[in-house]
Amino acid sequence: MMHHPQNFQFDSIPDSHDWSDLYYHPFAAPVGSGSIPVIDLNDPKLIEKIGMACKEWGVFLISNHGIEPEILNQLGSQMHQLFALPVEAKLKVAKTDGYGAGYGGIPISPHFPKYMWHEGYIITGSPLDHAQKLWPDDYSSFCAVIEEYKKAINSLGWRLMHAILLSLGMNEEEINHTPIEDSSKISMHLNSYPACPDPDRVLGMGPHTDSGFLTILYTNGVSGLQVLRHKDDVGPERWVTVPVIPNKFVINIGDLMHVLSNGRYHNVVHRVIVSRTNQRLSAGYFLRPPVDVKVEPLSKLIGPKEGPVYKPVTWPELLRMKCMLYDKALQAIKIDDLGRVLDDTKL
Numbered sequence: 001m002m003h004h005p006q007n008f009q010f011d012s013i014p015d016s017h018d019w020s021d022l023y024y025h026p027f028a029a030p031v032g033s034g035s036i037p038v039i040d041l042n043d044p045k046l047i048e049k050i051g052m053a054c055k056e057w058g059v060f061l062i063s064n065h066g067i068e069p070e071i072l073n074q075l076g077s078q079m080h081q082l083f084a085l086p087v088e089a090k091l092k093v094a095k096t097d098g099y100g101a102g103y104g105g106i107p108i109s110p111h112f113p114k115y116m117w118h119e120g121y122i123i124t125g126s127p128l129d130h131a132q133k134l135w136p137d138d139y140s141s142f143c144a145v146i147e148e149y150k151k152a153i154n155s156l157g158w159r160l161m162h163a164i165l166l167s168l169g170m171n172e173e174e175i176n177h178t179p180i181e182d183s184s185k186i187s188m189h190l191n192s193y194p195a196c197p198d199p200d201r202v203l204g205m206g207p208h209t210d211s212g213f214l215t216i217l218y219t220n221g222v223s224g225l226q227v228l229r230h231k232d233d234v235g236p237e238r239w240v241t242v243p244v245i246p247n248k249f250v251i252n253i254g255d256l257m258h259v260l261s262n263g264r265y266h267n268v269v270h271r272v273i274v275s276r277t278n279q280r281l282s283a284g285y286f287l288r289p290p291v292d293v294k295v296e297p298l299s300k301l302i303g304p305k306e307g308p309v310y311k312p313v314t315w316p317e318l319l320r321m322k323c324m325l326y327d328k329a330l331q332a333i334k335i336d337d338l339g340r341v342l343d344d345t346k347l
C-alpha cells in the first residue's frame with residue numbers, strides 16, 4: 001500500500017520527508033542563549049513588560065493566566081485520541097481547501113519542497129459534524145472539551161489583547177471599540193508531531209509567521225518550537241528554543257498585530273523541530289478580527305514624522321496573500337517612504 005504522507009509508520013525517513021540536504025536546519029542556539037520573556041499576568045508592571053516583549057521578541061510565555069490545568073489535561077488527552085485514530089478514519093474529515101476546517105497539512109505547505117513531520121486538524125466554528133464522523137458512537141466528549149477550552153481561551157485572548165493595546169497607548173474607550181471575532185467563529189489548529197527515528201533529517205513545521213493579532217499556544221510539554229531571534233548583544237541571528245514550562249502558554253505576535261502597531265511589534269518567525277522519543281502535541285488559538293474589518297496602523301501611532309507603513313487589509317485578504325506569496329505577503333501591502341504601495345507583481 002502506498003504511504004499516505006501523514007501516515008508516519010515509517011521505518012526510515014522517506015525521501016519525501018527528508019530535509020537533510022536543504023537549507024532549513026541552520027544554526028540553532030544552545031538552550032539558554034538569550035531568554036524568551038516569561039510574563040506573570042498579575043505583575044503590576046504587566047503593560048510595560050508585555051510591550052517590551054512584543055517589541056523585542058514577538059513571543060513570550062505567560063503564567064497566572066487563570067486557566068485550570070484540568071481543562072488543559074482534557075484537551076491534551078482528546079488531541080491524543082484524535083491523532084491516534086487510523087489514517088482512514090482521519091481522512092474522513094480531510095480538508096478540502098488550504099485554510100478550511102479538517103484534517104491535513106498546514107496551508108503554506110505547498111511552498112515547501114518536502115512534507116513536514118506533522119499532521120494537523122483545523123477547527124473553525126463547531127467541531128460537531130467532524131466529531132460525529134470520527135467517533136460515531138461517542139463524539140460528545142471531544143466537542144465538550146473543545147467548547148470549554150475555546151471559552152476559557154477566548155477570554156484569556158481578550159485579556160492579552162487589552163494589555164497589548166494599552167501598551168500601544170490606546171485608552172479603554174478606544175480598546176472597547178476594537179473589533180475582535182466572535183469566539184464561535186475563531187479557528188484552532190491542533191498539531192501532532194510524531195516521534196521520529198532520525199529527527200535531524202526532518203522538520204515538524206517550516207518557518208512561518210502567524211497571521212492573526214496573536215496566537216495562544218498550548219503544548220503537551222514536549223519541546224520543539226523555535227523562534228528566529230534577530231542579531232543582538234548575545235549573538236548573531238539564530239533559532240532559539242522556546243522552553244516548555246508546565247501550565248504556561250506561549251504567545252506569538254502575528255502579522256495583523258505587526259500591521260496594527262505600524263511595524264513596532266514583531267511578528268515572530270517560528271518553526272518546529274521533532275523529538276526522537278516523544279510525540280509533540282500543540283493547539284494554537286488565533287485571535288483575529290471579524291472577516292470584514294480592515295486592519296490598519298493605529299492612528300495614534302501615526303504622526304508628522306511617521307506615516308503608516310502598511311495599507312489596510314482584512315484577515316481573509318491577508319490569508320489569500322499568504323497562500324500565494326508565503327513570507328512576502330506583508331510586502332504586498334507595505335507603503336514605502338514616499339507613500340507608494342510596492343508593486344506586488346514584482347514579488
Ligand SMILES: O=C(O)CCC(=O)C(=O)O
Nearest residue numbers: 189191210225272282284
Ligand atoms: O506546534 C507548535 O509549537 C507551533 C504550531 C504553529 O506554529 C502553528 O500552528 O502556527
Ligand SMILES: [Fe+2]
Nearest residue numbers: 208209210270
Ligand atoms: Fe505558527
